Amino acid sequence: DSLGPTVCVGEILVEIVATTPGAGFLEAQPLVGPFASGAPAIFISQCGRLGGSAALVGCVGADDFGQLNLARLASDGVDTGTIRVDPDYPTGSAFVRYRPDGQRDFVFNLATSAAARFGWDDATDALLARAGHLHVMGTALAMASAWEVIDRALPLVKARGGSVSFDPNLRKELLHDPEILPRFSRMVAQCDLLLPSGDELRMAAGTDNDETALTTLFELGVAEIALKQGAAGATVCVAGSEPVHAPAFRVQELDPTGAGDCFGGAYVTCRRLGMEIAEALTYACAAGARNVTVRGPMEGAGTRAELDAFIAATERRK
């Protein structure tokens, strides 16, 4: 961490959530929100809350939704100096409704919102001159503005001796985009820490077998792979040593959104603060589990004290 802040890049938005399960938004219904959201924002919020030095490159509109996000990140201890406020476009938004089977319907306003209207500027330049870690969210690879920042930031962080992590949570359809697939592959090859969940491990390795996926990724130069396994917990794999597994905490899931992002923010921060894999993994699992017990994508992100209390009070699953 002495190398400088953890930097994340990408979309900032508000989320507005239907309070009843059902299909979509074709009739008037009760909603709750706005909540601060966006995968990169959730990740960096968790970093800040845990006391890690953290900054986000992104953009909000000059409206209440933007204010809400800026205030939230600032109160989490995140450096918001590289978050642009766009005078012309509204803050990004997502309306979300859960179906009875757990699937989700969305109405997004992202591509034509302020969320995508950032790029490399003087503030970004100054931040990356002192950054120690870059975290890339797969979701951000849908935005050309994020590519511009990542392409410049990544070699700068590496040249300073910093590290790079990648959460390959990219919608699968986007991998058919001839521009996005090579960028996705490049991110996999350049990261030190990969944080996949479900079939993202095989997707990242370009294979259909978990065993060969790990080998392939280690050969590409990925040093550490943290597999997110939902209610089954998480496992960290490092080439040449036994995997480290942590069972999940036993919680009542109220809102699954943001678990993976909080997990990642906590894992990266704890590792950067010098913790061993097993201890960082415990905090990461606690961060993910605590976040699903609260409605809102980042409302359950915990401070160090909150996570310590959660760990002490919560049983593990078998």
Ligand code: ATP
């Ligand atoms: P997201 O749904 O946000 O994309 P993800 O699929 O990337 O998340 P998950 O594996 O769902 O990641 O969640 C990350 C971590 O959070 C898990 O490894 C686990 O430790 C914890 N977690 C998530 N859901 C639960 C749950 N229902 N009960 C306990 N722990 C959970």
Ligand code: MG
């Ligand atoms: Mg999940």
